Amino acid sequence: MSAPVIPVVLVTGLHGTARTAAVARLFLRHPGAVAVHHDLGDSAGGRVTRTVRFDDPFASVIEPGMP
Template sequence: MSTPVVLVAGLHASARTRVVDRLLRDHPGSLAVHHDLRGVTAGRVERVVRNASTVLDLADVRLAHGCVTCTVREDLLPQLVRHAATASLLVVDLWDSVEPRSVAEALDCEEAHEILRLTCVLTALHAEHMPRRHHPRRPAERDRPAGRGRRPALSRRGPDQANRVRHRPDPARRR
């Protein structure tokens, strides 16, 4: 049976951390993998693997041909496959600006089909940074300038990135 994988994205590290911590607490035996990109300008990416109570692995990852997305994808998949046999749930804590779609597509490869199953993509939001009115309104009612003939609106859903990820059901559950 394949191990479920959850991607946690979002621009605010504190919001992502709260979501990841809760997933780790609520699912005993789960692990989280995070790539810290603060040192990326110096060619340094730090990988952290942890459970609910402790850091299990901390390693420097070499930046693959200057591409952050490639580095995360090329290091992440082997880590997830490595830990799949012992983890009840694998949580991927994505860095602030890492697009979850590319990571989700990387998980949908021949090497991981029998081992990993992407079950959810979450976008963690920080309540203080959300608009007050989370529904469409005319620009004049929102006190926001808009171009002539344009009617911008706030999304009724979360970021569209979560809506674009393909869901691959667990083949064992079909039986």
């Protein structure tokens, strides 16, 4: 039995509006997809925040980075 194929899309260098649109297209074209966003805005301070979005708007998870 083979493992299921999970499409992976890497979205980089986009501001919030464009990133949101790209993730929306991902979810439309690939139901059940997962989007992971790493916010590097405070990386100079040693903090990266990860947001995991699922194809269900009520299932998002935000994991604040550790300082």
